[in-house]
Amino acid sequence: MSLFSQDNKSAFDAKAEAQRIAYAPVAFQACRVLRTEGILEAVQKSGSAGITLAEVVAKVSLPRYGVKVLMEAGLGVGLFCLNEGRYTITKLGYFMLRDPMTRINMDVVHDVFYSGFFDLDKAVREGKPAGLKSLGDWPTIYEGLSSLEPQARESWLAWDHYYSDQAFPAALPIVFANRPKRLLDVGGNTGKFAIQCAKHNADVRITIADLDKQLALAKANLQQHGVADRVDLHAVNLLDESATLPGGHDAIWMSQFLDCFSEQQIVSILRRAAAAMSPDTRLYILELLWDRQPNETAAFCLQQISLYFTCLANGNSQMYHSSDLLGCIQQAGLVVEEQRDQVGLYHTLITCRKA
Numbered sequence: 001m002s003l004f005s006q007d008n009k010s011a012f013d014a015k016a017e018a019q020r021i022a023y024a025p026v027a028f029q030a031c032r033v034l035r036t037e038g039i040l041e042a043v044q045k046s047g048s049a050g051i052t053l054a055e056v057v058a059k060v061s062l063p064r065y066g067v068k069v070l071m072e073a074g075l076g077v078g079l080f081c082l083n084e085g086r087y088t089i090t091k092l093g094y095f096m097l098r099d100p101m102t103r104i105n106m107d108v109v110h111d112v113f114y115s116g117f118f119d120l121d122k123a124v125r126e127g128k129p130a131g132l133k134s135l136g137d138w139p140t141i142y143e144g145l146s147s148l149e150p151q152a153r154e155s156w157l158a159w160d161h162y163y164s165d166q167a168f169p170a171a172l173p174i175v176f177a178n179r180p181k182r183l184l185d186v187g188g189n190t191g192k193f194a195i196q197c198a199k200h201n202a203d204v205r206i207t208i209a210d211l212d213k214q215l216a217l218a219k220a221n222l223q224q225h226g227v228a229d230r231v232d233l234h235a236v237n238l239l240d241e242s243a244t245l246p247g248g249h250d251a252i253w254m255s256q257f258l259d260c261f262s263e264q265q266i267v268s269i270l271r272r273a274a275a276a277m278s279p280d281t282r283l284y285i286l287e288l289l290w291d292r293q294p295n296e297t298a299a300f301c302l303q304q305i306s307l308y309f310t311c312l313a314n315g316n317s318q319m320y321h322s323s324d325l326l327g328c329i330q331q332a333g334l335v336v337e338e339q340r341d342q343v344g345l346y347h348t349l350i351t352c353r354k355a
């Protein structure tokens with residue numbers, strides 16, 4: 001049975017979940033503040049003995065009123081149990097406090113998405129990232145990445161890296177099985193993959209193609225890791241249809257890159273990749289595809305992330321269904337040689353060659 005093919009909820013459960021969604025922004029902020037103010041930590045540390053409201057107030061040095069309403073909101077969310085005046089942490093409370101994925105997702109939602117999402121309706125109507133003005137004055141978020149406020153940039157990068165970091169070690173042996181001598185990383189961002197490639201294989205020479213401002217960040221990281229002499233930087237804006245990609249590479253790598261573009265733009269970029277490929281070049285596309293996820297929660301996250309692209313990033317791209325992306329690959333004159341799902345945990349790696 002495929003994901004999302006059945007309505008399994010009872011009417012009661014459906015109506016209850018609708019209320020959780022109705023108050024989701026409130027519950028979200030309550031959970032976040034319970035974490036950042038150390039309240040979840042205090043309850044978790046109290047173990048099975050639990051902790052009273054007065055004891056939490058003393059530990060976190062906040063007014064009793066604020067702690068009380070937050071903890072009662074947390075009870076409703078399901079973060080705590082309350083027995084005879086003592087709060088203990090639940091499994092949900094534990095993950096809210098300790099799970100890195102939850103923390104990274106919540107941080108990016110708060111620091112990058114939250115205010116801009118007020119303009120989602122406008123973004124949908126106009127096909128423009130109407131919420132982006134909450135972060136800065138750029139046509140797309142990519143032009144602004146290097147100048148985001150430090151907190152927003154840190155949360156954005158932690159989010160982007162969290163997912164690609166899981167997939168890179170799994171993808172490296174697949175890419176290097178063909179022994180590429182020259183590799184082009186399109187949308188190489190902070191240089192993370194290039195650094196891993198350079199450390200994985202002593203002979204490979206890498207080119208990072210990205211927006212010029214982004215390359216400045218990559219350059220500093222490459223120097224810090226002592227691999228700058230094996231990495232060339234190619235400044236390019238691929239939204240400019242006349243911009244080409246450099247040839248002479250055995251492997252072209254695009255990780256979490258094509259989701260930054262509309263289907264029409266993807267076809268154009270892939271055609272330019274094809275023009276830069278020889279019959280022996282392999283193009284590796286690493287993407288998070290919502291229909292290839294191991295469970296509905298992972299698919300749910302990607303479907304919500306699509307709206308980040310709508311509202312903030314560029315107004316016209318998304319986390320794609322595999323059939324959308326495979327259609328673009330075919331239109332660009334490329335042939336899929338291999339597809340592997342769950343590279344890392346959630347990524348699909350598509351290997352292509354020229355038709």
Ligand SMILES: C[S@@+](CC[C@H](N)C(=O)[O-])C[C@H]1O[C@@H](n2cnc3c(N)ncnc32)[C@H](O)[C@@H]1O
Pocket residue numbers: 142145160161164186187188189190209210211214236237238239240254255256257260
């Ligand atoms: C979501 S990040 C992916 C980074 C990295 N490949 C990874 O897997 O973590 C997308 C990258 O594409 C770059 N990018 C976005 N729009 C671009 C454009 N029009 N031309 C060139 N690069 C672009 C961004 O600067 C950013 O580094």
